[in-house]
Amino acid sequence: MKVNQARSTDFLKGTRQNVFRGLLALLTLAVLLGFIPSISQAAEYKLEDFMILVDDQLIIRGAADVNAYTGAGRRTDLGSRYFAEIGGKARCRIPVGAPTVADVAVIAPNIRLGNFAAVSHIIYDAATGSYLDVATAGRIGPDLLEIDMGNNSLNDTGFKDLPAFPAFPGAIVPGLVDVVIPSGGSQVVPPGAYRDLFVGFKGKVYLQSGVYTFRRIIFYPSGEYNVFFENNTEVRVKEFVTFSEYGNVNPTMATDVILYVEGADGSYGGANKNPVGVYGEPAAFYYAGDGHFCLCFVYVPNGTIGLRGKSQPPHVTQWFGLSFLEVSTLRISLNQSTETCYVRPGIECACITDFILKSDGTLQVKGVNFSEETVERLAIFTPNAPLVAGGVTSGNTASDQLQANLTFVSLDRFDTQNSVVAALNAAGYVSGDEFLLGIIYPIDLKTGNIGGYCIFTDKTLALP
Structure with a gap:
């Protein structure tokens, strides 16, 4: 099973087949009940909606045409995790029909528009980035300008990260014959x-x-x-x-x-x-x-x-x-490609990649493969908690949030129903104390073995 190695420490006892069967059972039950959970309701960035997605520089100075996707269920957005520059040399239409055609967005923390840029929709991040319009000739649009990458018409999750890339196949070893x-x-x-x-x-x-x-x-x-x-x-x-x-x-x-x-x-x-x-x-x-x-x-x-x-x-x-x-x-x-051939890998094990502490003390948790079949509880640990492979079944703060008290919004997000701050305060912790969050997997009903756990170590939860 794959986890985000840069963000998580994973101790795993389950199998991909068990997780996959559990997820299929969950989705099948939703269909039989005639109920589609809020998985489909959240507005969030999706990899299949990006025609171009890069980590660093996205530079299209023209002449260029981006044609809006005409099929159902996906978009033709252009995204960069750092910087995008549109226009400067010749007419650069993103999309063709801009600004009246509004289903193509340019999304990056830092965006620069130059001469002859014709754009419909810009999303940048005013808190961490910048938006510069340096055009002196021929700029058209944007018709929609949004300033928060975590809260906008395409993504209301609060998380500003753009989608992860497909998995790379690892080190490439060529042969010897041309x-x-x-x-x-x-x-x-x-x-x-x-x-x-x-x-x-x-x-x-x-x-x-x-x-x-x-x-x-x-x-x-x-x-x-x-x-x-x-x-x-x-x-x-x-x-x-x-x-x-x-x-x-x-x-x-x-x-x-x-x-x-x-x-x-x-x-x-x-x-x-x-x-x-x-x-x-x-x-x-x-x-x-x-x-x-x-x-x-x-x-x-x-x-x-x-x-x-x-x-x-x-x-x-x-x-x-x-x-x-x-x-x-x-x-x-x-x-835009008409395929999504990277949606092939097996279901990943549940792990956290980010979280937000809300004003009411509840948590919004982002990650991979969240469902009732893969998350037994959200565990809360002190930073020095002993972690033994296969032997951890709960956090050590008496403040865990059990599955019944979690709302699964999508496969990559759940929210706590109760105030985590209140639970930690009741356990004797005070303002300034810091904690690590983790996922405890369900027990394997066939073997009785502990499912394992995944601890998120890139970020601590600090009590206000």
């Missing part, structure tokens, strides 16, 4: 580990269902190349990817095709000839445009995603990574 497709050549490459993939002018490569590992992917020089995929294909790249101009990436629109690029921006001894990323080194990923690009998602966690126009037809992909940069003034056109 795949070289000469100009005009064509080759079917079976799944496996290779060193570099080189594709020449008008070259064609066919990738089959399965997992591929490469050190580098280089489609160069420009000119009418094609890379075809079967459904359910995963490509992992250690260093960088170059897709030159006039090429097609998945022109047959095979589904469930994923590209991971582990590398950071850099020249790699001069081998990486991509345009520079946001900090002046060649980008880890680059597509030069003038062709068809359709993947479920591209994930570049350590480098820049560099895109260049023209888009013929619009690119249909979700883009996740460290930074996103439009690298020319040729018009780029972007569509």
Whole structure:
């Protein structure tokens, strides 16, 4: 089972199958009773609603068009955990139809609008960030400007974090043999580990269902190349990817095709000839445009995603990574992916990732996999409480909040019904005392074993 290693200490005795069966039982019961719990009512950021989501810099200076998603149940938002810049060089329409089309938002703590930016909806964070409108020509919108990333029309949870990225597959280990497709050549490459993939002018490569590992992917020089995929294909790249101009990436629109690029921006001894990323080194990923690009998602966690126009037809992909940069003034056109192929992993074990102490003394708790089947209690510990793997069944403050006193708002949020402050005060604790929160898992009814526990250590609860 997976937990947020950066935020939690997990001692686990259950199994993924037990948690998954429990969650299915909970949802089935809700359907049989004709009752859908408040899971569907909370307004919160969702990964499937972001066409672009990055950790650092999101820079689209134009010309650019973002096309609003026309299907049901998702959006086409652009998000950065730090900074977004829209406009500056040419008309940059986010979305096409801005500002009257209002279902595409730019979301970041710090946002800058430049010349020719046409935007409908801006969400920034006035408490921690900034909003700058430096345009002197051609700016349109926003029609809706919201100043709190934790309390707005798309997210009323109080938590300002944007959604977590899909899981990265871990360290990528390439093979030892290159795949070289000469100009005009064509080759079917079976799944496996290779060193570099080189594709020449008008070259064609066919990738089959399965997992591929490469050190580098280089489609160069420009000119009418094609890379075809079967459904359910995963490509992992250690260093960088170059897709030159006039090429097609998945022109047959095979589904469930994923590209991971582990590398950071850099020249790699001069081998990486991509345009520079946001900090002046060649980008880890680059597509030069003038062709068809359709993947479920591209994930570049350590480098820049560099895109260049023209888009013929619009690119249909979700883009996740460290930074996103439009690298020319040729018009780029972007569509939201129609897939959510990262919703495949097994159900995670319940763990806390954040919490808010409300004015009435109750807690709003954020995390993963919260349900009556995975949370026996919210446990409250003193910071020096002894924690023994498998041997902890409660906190040590006599202030735990049992499952019956928790309201499960969604799979990643529950609220305490009673004042935690009052319970701690009644137990003899006073203002300034600090505590750790944790989840105690239910006992396994088949084996009688303790389910385990998960302690959140990134943040303490301080009594007011």
